[in-house]
């Protein structure tokens with residue numbers, strides 16, 4: 001985590017700040033000498049949407065995905081839990097999804113960070129995805145031969161070509177949580193809220209059980225259409241989860257408590273007086 005903070009400082013100080021109109025020369029394909037070299041020993045933070053895409057691609061439960069393919073670093077100063085893609089134990093620590101001849105075996109569902117390279121996104125604010133002051137930069141890894149190729153892109157064209165827009169759109173709800181003013185306090189979330197954050201953001205099957213198999217639906221009103229969607233659609237459930245987090249972490253009125261539950265609570269409070 002410390003290295004990441006230092007790297008960010010270097011970017012803010014030394015890297016030219018680019019917009020979507022700026023151009024760069026780059027191409028990555030199986031005939032470059034360095035093919036697959038960058039898919040090893042690398043820190044890739046996974047977003048909630050990255051995990052939905054990858055676990056669906058692999059056909060595994062979200063718990064199995066977390067167990068087999070991720071690391072969950074613990075840092076006392078961390079404000080909320082983060083999840084990293086776990087590199088394999090083989091020599092050179094290759095990504096579990098890279099194959100010598102094929103390259104990335106999850107290519108169509110590769111994470112946001114893999115799509116972005118060699119374009120980086122930074123912001124002077126705490127989170128690099130913060131809109132304010134956001135800028136792009138070009139990350140030129142010394143061994144990357146892609147920069148010797150002739151193809152020229154604007155950053156905007158790269159973003160479109162790599163299918164990044166969908167990831168950005170579906171990352172909005174997550175950003176609203178991690179950039180929430182209450183998250184800007186120095187204090188991390190308390191352990192219960194940490195657990196809730198983790199479940200909603202990274203373990204969608206567990207969150208679905210929480211909604212459908214706990215007292216959740218006895219406590220909150222959820223309209224029938226939404227209920228049908230979130231039963232089977234992970235993306236809709238993820239979006240619903242972000243609304244739930246605003247309620248449960250920040251006490252925003254994003255969920256509707258059932259009138260009978262409210263009434264019972266009022267009676268309980270009166271009886272306690």
Ligand code: SF4
Pocket residue numbers: 038039040095096097098103104105106107110111114
């Ligand atoms: S997910 Fe694919 S692109 Fe990303 S590091 Fe692994 S093999 Fe490389």
Ligand code: SF4
Pocket residue numbers: 027028029032034035036037038039117143144145146147
């Ligand atoms: S090092 Fe650069 S050119 Fe080589 S495989 Fe990775 S991204 Fe492509």
